[in-house]
Amino acid sequence: MSAGTIIIGIGNRFRGDDALGPLVVDALKGRGLEAVEHSGEPAGLMEIWAGRENVVLVDCVFSGAASGTIHEFDLIAEKLPANFSRATSHALGIAEAVEFARVLGKMPPAFRFLGVEGEQVQQGAPLSPVVGDAVAILIEQLSGA
Amino acid sequence: MADKRNTTIEVDYLARVEGEGNMFIEIKDGELQELRFGIHEPPRFFEAFLKDRKFTEAPDITARICGICPVAYQMSSVHAMEDALQAQITPWIREMRRFFYCGEHIQSHILHAYLLHAPDFLGYESSIHMAADFPKEVEHGLQLKKVGNEIMEIIGGRAVHPINIRVGGFYKAPTRKQMRDIIPVLEKAREMARESCKWVATLPFPDFDRDYTYVCVHHPDEYAFSEGNIVSNKGLNIPASAFNDTFEEIHVEHSNALHCRFRDGGGCYHMGPLARIVNNFDQLPDDSKALADEIGLTRNVMNPFKSILARALETYYCTGEALRIAKEYELPEQPYIDLDVKAGIGHAMTEAPRGGLYHRYRIDDEGLIKEAQLTIPTSQNQAMIEDDLRDFVPKFMHLSDDKLQWHCEQAIRNYDPCISCATHFLNLTVKRS
Incomplete structure (x- = not known):
């Protein structure tokens, strides 16, 4: 990946497939890439990507697609679909964070979202095998990009 | 608008509130016929889950009731358990619980005031729409919320569902560096919170005063969060x-949430930031009192729409209180007290951002929970929300259905209801027949 690139993995590493964002971060750091784990809190996210040329968000999503499906969005060109946001009315999700950044003029020049469709978010469970396969593909893709 | 209007306003799922609730308003010949604020979120049976669990598990189990106010659940449960065990916490633990509560009040109040409630006053569908016209204010909101989360991470281990709280104190003390590093962050937050108060004071408030019985925890020497008697005005x-x-x-x-009222026929009561401002104004530090005066928040405020002012002022207060605690921080010998387990009954009410949260437990001599009672702020405010709407609708009957519905939803949000806690909120139906 080019200088000025950062990969941000969102999720909870103790909740089944929701751990995939942090696990991608672990793998990419091991390969010398700049990657950071984050809870998805909007102001904190905007601080991380301030001044960056290229930002990639990685998260587990539940959109109704088959488990293990990789979703890719160019956030400069399009919004995340509403059903990708896990926000409740009292918490803000990634989709809101991105839209706040868009309105506030805080978007990085290149900005992608890579989501993997999850199967389960059981406390303490490992990644589902089909999600693990998709995560391996994602890691290779991000390492070579 | 004809005086003899017939209409029904029905909202099946209220937006920008936590959990699922509904509202039904029927107007016949220009008179309010029926009004219901219902909570159809299913019951969650936490009191039953707690039975036969160890007393030490209560703070972590009850925190799961809410992702917004887990601190309140943890604080009410630890105080009630310590009451049952007749345990005395140290001044250090007491101080750090205040620090913890400052974090929760900041993040919860800011989220509600800026992102859920302010768009009501300014006519925006959401805070993202509002951000295009009020970028500085929304950015302050997002920054302040982050500061609240940072406080919770320092003392709670993480911002949501903190894991560092135990009956008798904390598992681990924050480091000196953590507390030192938050000082400049809080100093900046304090200025943003002051500007927020001034901005919120410019919002248009409907002319709507009531005669409330305000109930909250009161402490003679400090702005109460978790210790003191339950008082009213x-x-x-x-x-x-x-x-x-x-x-x-x-x-x-x-409603799937129980309504609360005085046993003596005194009717329903109002809890939350307005109650705390009115009952505890004298305990605010001088700079908070001066700012309250400057923004028109008086010690006898009775307009529920001004709850947003109270939230902004409490946010300012909490940045100052957290700053004080951070500056005076010393490492403890041990961040918890040792407990002697014995049978007993314990009670506590602490101040969640949206109102008093009462816990009662009976434990046996092995420390197993035999009875648990959790009485939630939104459940306690529910009857008062309906009462406000019954008074509001006839006075604002001249408004179109759309505007009436808008203001009724705004009136519900005055209470920052946390419906899934209350199990526990909103569909709105206005029916004019």
């Missing part, structure tokens, strides 16, 4: 142990 002054002798919970058909 009309003379109530009881220990938490007298809660069930003073208040009762009743079931109403249209």
